[in-house]
Amino acid sequence: MFATRRFGTMVVGAARQKHTLPDLPYEYSALEPVISREIMSLHHSKHHATYVNNLNVAEEKLKQAQAQGDVSTIINLAPALKFNGGGHINHAIFWQNLSPNGGKPSDALTKAIETDFGSWENMKNQLAAASVGVQGSGWGWLGYNKQMKKLQIATCQNQDPLQATTGLVPLFGIDVWEHAYYLQYKNVRADYVKAIFDVANWKDVSARYEQAQA
Numbered sequence: 001m002f003a004t005r006r007f008g009t010m011v012v013g014a015a016r017q018k019h020t021l022p023d024l025p026y027e028y029s030a031l032e033p034v035i036s037r038e039i040m041s042l043h044h045s046k047h048h049a050t051y052v053n054n055l056n057v058a059e060e061k062l063k064q065a066q067a068q069g070d071v072s073t074i075i076n077l078a079p080a081l082k083f084n085g086g087g088h089i090n091h092a093i094f095w096q097n098l099s100p101n102g103g104k105p106s107d108a109l110t111k112a113i114e115t116d117f118g119s120w121e122n123m124k125n126q127l128a129a130a131s132v133g134v135q136g137s138g139w140g141w142l143g144y145n146k147q148m149k150k151l152q153i154a155t156c157q158n159q160d161p162l163q164a165t166t167g168l169v170p171l172f173g174i175d176v177w178e179h180a181y182y183l184q185y186k187n188v189r190a191d192y193v194k195a196i197f198d199v200a201n202w203k204d205v206s207a208r209y210e211q212a213q214a
Contacts, residue, residue: 035098035181036183043175055085055088058084058085065077097172097200097204098199103203105202105205106202109209124197126153130153131155131189132189134155135157137176137177137178141153141168141171141172142171142173143166144212149213151209174193
């Protein structure tokens with residue numbers, strides 16, 4: 001399943017944009033042995049697709065509620081919009097953050113990591129520890145603080161999007177929901193988190209860092 005990089009929306013009539021599942025820029029089996037084909041297929045075509053579908057349903061209900069001035073329904077839709085919208089945003093970044101040929105980080109990103117964390121290994125160790133330490137389901141992130149102009153590590157519960165939750169621009173995310181690794185790594189989240197750095201797309205992360213600084 002190949003595709004050019006895109007977020008995944010299409011115009012439906014003239015009223016609104018309907019979210020669509022973005023294609024992966026590599027085959028489902030491309031990240032083996034770090035992430036199996038079965039996991040990638042289920043994760044992308046089932047889990048991410050469900051977030052997209054449910055987000056579209058929630059947005060349609062929101063549109064109707066707004067047209068009717070139904071404030072109670074508008075308020076009640078907030079959790080569904082946050083959860084499914086966050087799931088769509090997070091996974092659209094996650095697929096691009098991974099690659100069988102991720103290359104090396106740019107000189108600018110390398111320098112920033114060394115400045116803000118002391119060394120590349122310190123950053124990886126801190127991000128891994130934070131990701132493994134997420135209670136229940138969630139994400140570990142390397143993000144960029146635009147106000148402080150520095151890299152930071154943060155975690156988010158469930159599908160909370162990093163930027164909306166913390167203000168950090170997402171650069172590299174590690175999905176630690178069990179559906180991202182359990183079929184292969186069972187309950188040993190730490191092994192999955194350690195291995196995922198081997199398929200990290202540092203070209204993509206570097207590009208996101210450059211864009212975040214703009």
